[in-house]
Amino acid sequence: MYVGAVVRFGLLTTAAINRAILGARAEGAPFEIVAVGSRDASKAEAYAQEHGIERAHGSYDDLLADDGVDAVYIALPNALHHEWTMRALAAGKHVLVEKPYTRIPEEVDQAWDEADRRGLVLEEAYMWRHSRQTQLILDLLPQVGEVRGVHATFTAMLTREDDPRWVPELGGGALLDVGCYCVSAARLLLGEPDRVHGEARIGRGRVDTQFAGTLRFGDVTATFQCGLRSSFSNTLEVIGTEGILRVPSPFVDPPGLVVVNGEEHRDDAGNHYRFELDDMCAAISGERGVLLGRAEMRGQAVVLDTLLRSAGI
Ligand SMILES: NC(=O)c1ccc[n+]([C@@H]2O[C@H](COP(=O)([O-])OP(=O)(O)OC[C@H]3O[C@@H](n4cnc5c(N)ncnc54)[C@H](OP(=O)(O)O)[C@@H]3O)[C@@H](O)[C@H]2O)c1
Structure with a gap:
């Protein structure tokens, strides 16, 4: 994408935390939210209407097939982050995915290999790091x-x-x-x-x-x-x-x-969710890499997994 182009985001779920992303919209923002996808078509419709979103999709796959979407925000339950990130990357979408991406370091490797191979941007949404x-x-x-x-x-x-x-x-x-x-x-x-x-x-x-x-x-x-x-x-x-x-x-x-x-x-x-989206958009337009890159995401997974194992989980 060109510097200055507005990134068209799709929301993959109707999760509660979407509120923060929707609340980061403002005049002159480098992104817009053009679509939402939910497992339930009527839920997606109602959500789109309530939040002034152009298009509603009755499945996550339909959202990923939307050519008018450049990037997706994935706020699924934690264990589903990796699967849908891989699917989104395969569909050619940039991905902002909620924390924690995974406890499995190899999944971080797979996702980053795929993103790099396709020239797509991937970031884990630890918003506090952007504040x-x-x-x-x-x-x-x-x-x-x-x-x-x-x-x-x-x-x-x-x-x-x-x-x-x-x-x-x-x-x-x-x-x-x-x-x-x-x-x-x-x-x-x-x-x-x-x-x-x-x-x-x-x-x-x-x-x-x-x-x-x-x-x-x-x-x-x-x-x-x-x-x-x-x-x-x-x-x-x-x-x-x-x-x-x-x-x-x-x-x-x-x-x-x-x-x-x-x-x-x-x-x-300031609004750290807005800064997080600005960071994604700057990376998508090629201005710079994301603040929280591959090593950061992998480091989180390694430590979380080791802590859980230590506690017998
Ligand atoms: N960065 C932050 O400030 C922040 C804050 C809160 C949460 N989070 C993270 O954001 C993610 C979502 O958290 P949330 O509290 O917003 O979640 P939530 O309100 O429970 O929403 C999760 C969404 O995932 C979809 N989903 C798909 N399969 C599901 C299943 N088996 N069970 C339940 N939901 C399913 C649903 O969307 P559809 O019904 O539309 O398909 C649901 O609305 C988590 O990873 C969490 O750690 C981040």
């Missing part, structure tokens, strides 16, 4: 001196009875749903871990409803807690030789606030 607040964290990090420890949390109370997060076969569980952000944060700050350990509480639906992990990077260890049956929490703390950096809300609706040794630093947070 200005995350850049602020990186800018302020040197102020804490040498990092001695990192701790992250992401917990919530999941109430939906029919949520795929309760289903192991659909890639459910706390680590894959919310703990993956804590892993992403530890890896952003410290690199690739050389040893990890996980402890899980197995609950409803036989998934991990609470998961605690340690990630060892040389002589620095990161720890995290995540859960689906707990009070809401999303925090990040970096302990250094010269001080403490705290992020009150690193992942969810980042307010653009980082606290270093008690002093508040602020930036206009």
Whole structure:
């Protein structure tokens, strides 16, 4: 595609999180949302009407056969990400796929090999990495001196009875749903871990409803807690030789606030979903590669899988 061309996105599902992508539409955006596909044609129709989307498709295959779609946003339950990414790439579509892509590193290899072979763009949708607040964290990090420890949390109370997060076969569980952000944060700050350990509480639906992990990077260890049956929490703390950096809300609706040794630093947070889409579009038009490339996606899969195995999952 040419620089400046508007990328025509199709939504592959009517998932709840589509709201964030639809909410990132604005005058002058480098993308538009032209189609939606659902397993249920009437659902797709109603969804298209409600959200002002031109075309509705009664199956994901029909969406992928739509010549007026350049790229798809895949927000399926986790265990279906790989299959539909491969199908979308085979249909010649660029793919923005929700996190976590997979726990299987070989699936990341297959997807990237296919995307590269076809000259298509692929990105995993860790929106928090695109936020200005995350850049602020990186800018302020040197102020804490040498990092001695990192701790992250992401917990919530999941109430939906029919949520795929309760289903192991659909890639459910706390680590894959919310703990993956804590892993992403530890890896952003410290690199690739050389040893990890996980402890899980197995609950409803036989998934991990609470998961605690340690990630060892040389002589620095990161720890995290995540859960689906707990009070809401999303925090990040970096302990250094010269001080403490705290992020009150690193992942969810980042307010653009980082606290270093008690002093508040602020930036206009912006809309991280919009920045994520801008990043995809810049890569599609050939301006640059995606922020979260192959190594990043593979690194997430390796660590998530090793943590799950360590906890016997
Ligand atoms: N980046 C973020 O901020 C963020 C936030 C929340 C979730 N997520 C990720 O986004 C993905 C979707 O999460 P969500 O909470 O939006 O999901 P959701 O509301 O449960 O929607 C999932 C969609 O997948 C489709 N689907 C296909 N097979 C299904 C099956 N067997 N069971 C259930 N749904 C099925 C359905 O679409 P149709 O009925 O239309 O076919 C459904 O609407 C997950 O990977 C999650 O980790 C990301």
